[in-house]
Amino acid sequence: ETGVTQSPTHLIKTRGQQVTLRCSSQSGHNTVSWYQQALGQGPQFIFQYYREEENGRGNFPPRFSGLQFPNYSSELNVNALELDDSALYLCASSLSGGLNDEQFFGPGTRLTVL
């Protein structure tokens, strides 16, 4: 069974640029959540997708957007990058998004904005 994978591992961008991060869910999982983890902080919820539809959103501006594809892989897009967007971005997949479904995390993408 393949776990959650993310690409790229590291990324360096400059202010104002746009970035796309990718996540491949664990086999059989139809729900994916994205989190931002700033240095020294806990992960913060960005949004969740369930069967290709956005299912919930945290306190992040609209320049953070996402997609989930029919194979349940996912993308996180961030436009107009700001210095404060520098963080580890984690995706997590779960079987069906239920409250007691375990979320399996990928290793993350480290984004640095200069």
Next chain:
Amino acid sequence: GDSVTQMEGPVTLSEEAFLTINCTYTATGYPSLFWYVQYPGEGLQLLLKATKADDKGSNKGFEATYRKETTSFHLEKGSVQVSDSAVYFCALIFTWGYSTLTFGKGTMLLVSP
């Protein structure tokens, strides 16, 4: 809103010492509670969970009991190993209809031989 507060680190222990990492929460209703562990360079792994009051979660020698009266979920281990060195996150499930985790800031544990 829902929130999680955990003790600041780093917590520095010698091998075989007793570990406690404190975690308290505020939440509407009765959330499920979790401890996640993050090893260097890796993503988060679920360590243990408890879904209702007085439940005890346990895994790999770690334990935590859901205490509704004190809104706490402290993590304990009787004898830590060097391999337990990692960052530990307490979390709860947001109860508003979809399963999003609310995390504490994390506590780094450093265990020396």
